[in-house]
Amino acid sequence: MPAVFLGVRHHSPACARLVADTVRRLRPAYVLVEGPADLNGRLDELALGHDLPIAVFGHYRDAERTATTWAPLCDHSPEWVALQEGRAAGAEVLFVDLPSWHPAFALRANRYADAEARYAEATARLCERFGTGSVDALWDGLFEVAPPEGLAERLDAYFDLVRGDAEADEGDRAREAYMADWVRAVLAEAGTATVLVVTGGFHTPALRTLAARPAEAPGRPALPAPPPGAVCGSFLVPYSFRQLDAFAGYQSGMPSPAYYQWLWEDGPEAAADHLRRSVVARLRRRRHPVSTADLVAAAALTGGLAALRGHPVPSRTDVLDGLVGALVKDDLTQPLPWSERAPLAPGSHPVVVEMVAAGSGTRTGRLHPDTPAPPLVHDAAARLAAIGATGTRPLTCDLTTEDGLTASRTLHRLRVLGVPGRHRTAGPAHGADPVTTERWEAGPEAGRDAALIEAGAYGATLDEAAATVLAERARTTGSADAGLAALLFDTVLCGATALTDRLLTTLTATVARHPDPGALGAVLATALGLWRHDRVYGTARSPLLAAVLEGAVSRILWLVEGAHGRSGADPARLAALAAVREALRHAPEQLTATPADTAALALRITRDPHAPADLRGAAHGLHLTLATTATPTAAALNAAGDPRTPAGPRAAGAPSPLDLPTAALNAAGDPRSLGDWLGGLFALAREEVTADSGDGSLLAVLDSVLAELTDAEFLIALPALRQAFAWFPPRERERIARRLIERRGLRGSGRGLLRTTADPLHLAAARALEENVTALLDRHGLRSTR
Structure with a gap:
């Protein structure tokens, strides 16, 4: 007897009812279901009595690829109903699709995502014909709220139309060929008994054609073997309606x-x-x-x-x-x-x-307690119990003790695995942070079981799984990715010693070709802090860290010297130069670049009229902090590219006794770059340039420069000036405000000067608007005389 094919839409109640009615009516000997064939020996796990929705989670990992997929099942999934009704009817129920780790699923995270984009044109025509705005509304009208009579025929016509002559992709062709092999083999076994095949409607037309062809080999198809060295498997995990919802991005989900x-x-x-x-x-x-x-x-x-x-x-x-x-x-x-x-x-x-x-809805599934779980679930439970983190009380970890460090590493490993339940509210934020205690608060545990089961794909123990995830991050973090510093610190926090060494070796090679000085600066700051201060995690004075320092400093200096163009202040780039300054101060013996060489490079940047203004200001500050004497150079004359500054012998390269205030005065030649230039200067030499409080100080000259700007020029300069002064902490800004009050012979509070009733930019814009209106009235003689 030929097979009976039921093409269904995943998670459709109408299709689920059709499957149930068909099984009860036909009493088939076999029910073949679209699902991972590697689970056939464990189908009893699905009958334990779970609270749905749940999903079959599949994972695969080798040296080149990591992949995870889900096959969700809810009460009204036709596949679930086929499993339950088939078992109740005494049929042999089998999953007949390729396992989740197969390359056919390499580009999809969900088994039941049947790439509806391939038949979007057909459904769009149907939507237009029936006057609906979406395929879901079309589906509801045709099947979910329509009378059940003739449902199977309508479904066949619908899926024949939407599949049409569309060519399936390589992955779906492999899946359909494998499912057809199962159908032919079971038909040969069944003789005159009925075989029911329940698959996604997109596959049904192709399966009918393929199953009619002669079998290439007798017997049931073998389960494809994973490549040597690969790790793969499948487990049941809790799922939720939120994850099933098409409005949340699940491609094959039913919305709502x-x-x-x-x-x-x-x-x-x-x-x-x-x-x-x-x-x-x-x-x-x-x-x-x-x-x-x-x-x-x-x-x-x-x-x-x-x-x-x-x-x-x-x-x-x-x-x-x-x-x-x-x-x-x-x-x-x-x-x-x-x-x-x-x-x-x-x-x-x-x-x-x-x-x-x-x-x-808010429904979340629950697995039966007897459901097999990966070893990681049991290892995590034992580790959490050992450190006393099983309740809801906050946990404090003293990183200077062995027990505290062990607890910290356990919780950080769970964090990098994405397992909810605990979140850190206090602790070291970077390698140079002197904090030696951490505080972890208990949080919502919704999704914790599912997250642990899914994390089991990466290893049998917490340390193994965390190391695998971090190694995957290291492999997938590109050379232009800004997450390198966070990856390094996470690796140290998790205590992945062997991985730390491999990562540092990788970082050494990565920084040599990294195109972004800002991201390099974050790596340099993290590595320098760990190299200088770390006694807790055991990385202080590490030769591998020293190699990262050398590579990052050399690369940053090379990148900033070649930077050209007009741009606003780049805080990340300025922070990178500040990290270079700190490396030269605290680890000079690890670097090829010397303070003298770097000061000379900074001098060249200050003279380069094509360099960004913030970079020229930062180079001036770097030169100031590294020079043996505080004698600025003639490069400051061109600090902001002032076209009024004449070229001369000083601009050619020799140092000059020109002082820093004069450099700021020349920077004011272009109000658009003044704030950016000052921002760079303050980022590198904030303390040096504000130490002098006399009339010849930078602050005094800057005050005079700003007072001479026209209102229009001041409005142009104001946003960048505010950004520049943001480099000062609140107490220093208050001190600057107090000195400005004193310069004018006034009395008052510097703190009060910093507090305005509105955004200063709005106040300045309002004043400019008023002056423009006044000028317009004057032009037409409309303003009343006083």
């Missing part, structure tokens, strides 16, 4: 899964009522007014829309559109997400946000 759960349990009319009441309850809990009149209007709109769209009972979109029409009184600036099957856009109306949340 709570609605479809109600539809599965109570039918379409009750589901519409549940959805309406759930939306209203959420809005009222958030104190959004929903009156009885609003509910009457919403019910009337819903009924009218259902009738207009030809639905025998209101569908999900009928209910949602009716509620929007009655409850949203403002203009909508974003399309409704159910009108185009899109995630919520930023700025969505609050009522729409609550409607999407109500349809999504």
Whole structure:
């Protein structure tokens, strides 16, 4: 007897009912289901009595690739119903798809994501023909709220149309060939017995064709073997309606899964009522007014829309559109997400946000206690019990003790694995941070079990799994990635000693070609702090850290000397130069660059009229801090590219007795670059340039320069000036304000001068507007005389 094929949509209640009715009617001897064939020997795990939704989590890891996939199952998943009803009918139930680690799944995270984009054109034509805005609304009208008579025939016609002549990708072709091998083999075994095949509707037309061809080899197809050295496997994990929701980005999910759960349990009319009441309850809990009149209007709109769209009972979109029409009184600036099957856009109306949340639901699955779990789950439980982190009390770790360091490493390993439950509220923030204690607070544990099971893909113990994840981060962090410093510090915090050495070796090679001085500066600051100060984690004076220092300093200096162009102040680049300064101060013996060489390089940058203004200011500050005497150079004359500054012998290279205040005076030649130049200077030599408080100090000259700017020039310079002075901590800014008051012979509080009733930029812009209006009135003789 030929196989009976049922093409279904994943997580569709209508398809789930069809599967249940078909199994009860046909009583097949075999039920073949789209699912990972490597789980066939463990299907009893699915019958333990879980609270759905759950998912089959598959993982794969080798030296080149790490992949994870999920096959979600809920009460109304046709695959789940096929498993349960098939077992109840006495059939042999088998998964017949490739295992999750197979290369066919290399580009997808979800087994049931059938790449609907390939038949989007066909569904778009259907949507236009039936006057619906999305494929979900089309589906509901054709199948979920339609009468059940003729459902199988309608599904066949629908999937034949949407598949059409579309060519499946290489991965789906491999999957369909493997599933067809299973169908042919089981048909040969079944003789005259019935074989039911339940797969995604996209695959059904191809499977019918492929299964009719002669078998290439007798017997059931073998399970593909993973490559040598690869680690792979499958486990059951808890899942949630939120993860199933298409509005949250799940490609093959049904949007509003709570609605479809109600539809599965109570039918379409009750589901519409549940959805309406759930939306209203959420809005009222958030104190959004929903009156009885609003509910009457919403019910009337819903009924009218259902009738207009030809639905025998209101569908999900009928209910949602009716509620929007009655409850949203403002203009909508974003399309409704159910009108185009899109995630919520930023700025969505609050009522729409609550409607999407109500349809999504809050249900989270739970595995039966007897469900097998990867070794990591048991190792993590034992480690947490050993350090006393199983309750809700905060945990304090003294990093100077062996027990405290062990507890810290355990919790950091869970953190890098993404396992919820504990979060750090205090502790060292970087390698130079002198803090030696950490405080970890207990937090929500929702999703903890699933996260631990999924993390089990990386290793059997916490230290092994964390080291694998960190190694993966090291492998995938590109040379232009700014996360190198965080990766280095995380590796140290987790105590991954062997990985630390490998990572430092990798970093040494990476920094030699890194294009971003800002990211290099973060790596340099972290490595320098660990090299100088770390006695807790055992990395102080590490030769590998010294190699990172040398490579980062050389690369940063090479990059900044070649930087050209006009740009605003770049705080990351300035911080990188500050890190170079600190390395020259505290680890000069580890560096090829000497303070004298670096001072000479800084001098060249200050003279380069094409270098960014902030970089020229920073180079001036770097030269100032490294020079044996505080004698600035003629390069300061060109600090901001002042076209009024004549070229001469001093600009050619010889040092000059020109002082720093004069450099600032020349920087004011272009108000657009003055603030950027000062920002660079303050970032590198804040203490040096503010130490003198006399009339010839930088502060005094800057005060005079700013006083001479026109209002228009001051407005141009103001944003960058504010950014420049942000390099000063609040106490130093207060001291500067007090000195400015004293220069004017006034009395008052520096702190009060820093506090304004409005943003200074707004005040300055308001003053400029008033002056422009006054000038316009004067031009036309309209201003009254005083």
